[in-house]
Amino acid sequence: MLEYIYQATGLLLIAFAVQSFSDTGNEKRIGTGLFWLIYGLSFCLGEFIPDWITGIMVLALTIIASAGFMGIGTYNGTGDDFANKQAKTFGNRLFLPALIVPIGTILWNTLTGTSALIGLGVSSVVALIAAMWLTKCSPKQSSQEGRRLLDTIGWAAILSQFLAALGYLFNQAGIGETVSHIVQLIIPDGSLLIYVMAYTCGMALFTIIMGNAFAAFAVITTGIGLPLLIIGQNGNPAIVGVIGMLSGYCGTLMTPMAANFNIVPAALLELENKNHVIIVQFFPGLVMLAINTSLMYFLAF
Amino acid sequence: MINYWPLIGVGIITIGLALRLNTLLVILTAGVVTGLIADIAIMDILSTLGASFTKNRYMSLFILVLPMIGVLERYGLRQRAETLISTIKGASAGRVIFLYALLRTITVGLGLNLGGHPSMIRPLVAPMAEAAAEKGRTPLSKKETMQIRALSAASDNFGNFFGQLIFIGAGGLLLIKGVLSDNGFELELGDMYVWAIPTGIASLIVFFFTAKIGDLRLKNPEQPQADKE
Structure with a gap:
């Protein structure tokens, strides 16, 4: 049943690709169209072709995106x-x-x-x-409207799938063991609370460094959350995961790396100090981090 | 002896993103290098990449929702939301900003991404908050205006971040599910979104007080007479 839904998504993406190719208002229509076409094919065929071919498709998507071959088009707007x-x-x-x-x-x-x-x-x-x-x-215009929104998201649409693959490779490479060894070196006989804090604060800190809670989640959860909390302390994976991600969002409130949320709005609102939004968010963000840490401590174990 | 080599991927990501290189390229490089260090053959890395990509297609199911949202936007969804927000009655700047954060949390929790700094904060929320603050007092000083605007920007982030995972189809939940299932823990979305609700409620309480403190600062302007800008 789920496979049918993937097929439908793939067909929708291929429809976007066809409309992109014929969108003469988009200077980068070939790159944009190719990106959605390859992505759509990975949805439709992923289950049936050898995985290494999908791997090559992923490489192609990365090249199109990082070479800047994608752009915004025209969508018969009103x-x-x-x-x-x-x-x-x-x-x-x-x-x-x-x-x-x-x-x-x-x-x-x-x-x-x-x-x-x-x-x-x-x-x-x-x-x-x-x-x-x-x-x-009309159905045709509905597809145009969907394409309009997907083009504004652009290559970031496939970011989650990318990060999941990264997390998997990290896991294969044994990053979890390394990080938990380091954590155990720093806090040798940690209590449960200390371990929870290592995870929630680690999520926030890595999000501050990377500017992206999703990327931090793939790294910190395979490194700290899984070995220390879910496996080591029998934590409920759903609660640890969800509140862990929310702890990452506390970091997003505090970092100039998350430019879209913190720096761009400062410019948009003509603030004199471009870090003003971060300054306002810093203390409430810390309070939220403390709340998330206690929620995880009391709910997940 | 601890093997520190696996950490190189983390280093690549941190440096790559700090240099503002394309995120996909940085992640792919980190993944491939990490795989090579773990002695995985290049073909196997490609296969792993492809397999994981296919297995995690569900993370991108939000694409199916886009045509519906796009159609509604064509027929005035955003304009309707603007009308609703402009009816927010707030006696003070803090109240306007808090009510917006409340609305943003609820709508994003229902899977509706209606806010945003360009579309709601700059044209609506910040001017409304400034107007509410100026009611019955001397014009705002530059410093006060800046403070109110920054708080308005924060209200969108607060509502957006802490309401997001309450939506059962949220991209964040799908990522959590994917990362944990790759490591052998199968989760159901139906068991996940409820755990975002306590944080959502707490965030509204925290933001309520943040906005309240903002209001209190306005009522005690430092030396209002001397402040002539």
């Missing part, structure tokens, strides 16, 4: 005046299709007992049909 007028016509009904996704996913999960991922895929399709029915938008 402008803000049209949107303003339509917003008055539809009012709050515009929110309804969007609500189908979370509600539908949770319902699917509780009613059928099968994976919430299938529920997410099915609900997305139902929500799209509801949105098209409400607005009378």
Whole structure:
């Protein structure tokens, strides 16, 4: 069942690719189109071709992205005046299709007992049909609108899949053992609280250095969270994982490396000190880190 | 003796990202180098990369949601959200900023990414907060204006970060699931999102007080007479 949803996602990406290739308003349409085409094919064929071919596709995606071959195109847009007028016509009904996704996913999960991922895929399709029915938008234009949003995300769309692969390779290389050896050198007879702090503060610190909680999660969870907390102390993996990620977000509040969240807004709001947003967030961020640490300590063990 | 070699990947990522190189390129390099150091043949690294990529396709299922959001945006979803936000009634700057953070947490928790600094904070929230602060008093000093704007920017980040994982289909949850399942712990999204709720509630309490302190500072301006800018 899940495989059908991957096929659907792949076909959608291939549709984006076709529209990208014929988008004469995009100077980088070939690179953009190729990127979505290869990515779409990896969705459709991934299960059926040898893994090393997928590996080469991943290499190709990296080259296209890092060479700067992707760009923003044109999407047959209608402008803000049209949107303003339509917003008055539809009012709050515009929110309804969007609500189908979370509600539908949770319902699917509780009613059928099968994976919430299938529920997410099915609900997305139902929500799209509801949105098209409400607005009378054509399927072709719906695909354009999806492509518009995906182009603004760009290569970052595949970042999670990349990081998961990295975490796996790190694990193969034994990074978990190394880091936990080091942690045990620093805190030889750590109590549970100290171990929890090593993980939550490690997440925050690495996010501050890397500017990206997702990247820090792959490293710190394989290094500290898994060996020390989940395996070593029998911690609940769901709780350790979720609150660990949220501890990383505390680091995001404190770092200029997360430019989109902290530095760009300072420029946008014409602040004199470009670190002003970080200064305002620093102390509340520390409080949140302390709260996350206690929540993990009390809930996960 | 500890083997420090596996840490080279962490070093590559840290340096690469600090140099602002393309994130994908940095991650790929770190992965390949780490694999080579662990004596994995290059073909096996490619296979591992491909296998992991295929296995973790579900991390990118958010792509399926995009056409629906895009269609709604074409027909005024953002404009409608702007109208709703502009009806926020706040007696003070802190109240306006807190109510926005509350709305942002709830909507992002439902999987709706409606906020953002360019689309909501700059055109709406910051001006509304400044207007609320100026009501019935002397014009704001430059320093006070800066402080209110920075706090408005923070409200979007707070709501966005700590509400995000409450959505059952959140990209962050999918990544957590992927990393843990690669290491032999299978998780269900339905058992995960609930654990983001306590932090979400706590973040609103913390931000409520942050905004409140912001208000208190405004009510005691240092030497209002001397402050003529």
